Amino acid sequence: MEWKGPLHLSSTEYNPPHLNWVREKKRSRCWVEEIMDPNIGTNCDSSKMEILAKVALKCVEVDKNIRPTMSQVVEKLQRNEIDS
Numbered sequence: 001m002e003w004k005g006p007l008h009l010s011s012t013e014y015n016p017p018h019l020n021w022v023r024e025k026k027r028s029r030c031w032v033e034e035i036m037d038p039n040i041g042t043n044c045d046s047s048k049m050e051i052l053a054k055v056a057l058k059c060v061e062v063d064k065n066i067r068p069t070m071s072q073v074v075e076k077l078q079r080n081e082i083d084s
Helices: 017-025 031-035 046-059 070-083
Strands: none
């Protein structure tokens, strides 16, 4: 795999089906359980998985100004780990 740089596409150009699927699932109450790979099993903390999924969704926003920096991503994930 090769790094191609940051994504600079319009919403009409960048709208993969799997991303739409996750965003649709996010509207339901148990969305995290619905999007998780069943091979992971049920031994994971769903609240931590929800935070991870929300951060991931922010990282793929079409508007680059909405996307968090990598240091913001790391801070959010570490803060959750410390808070738990």
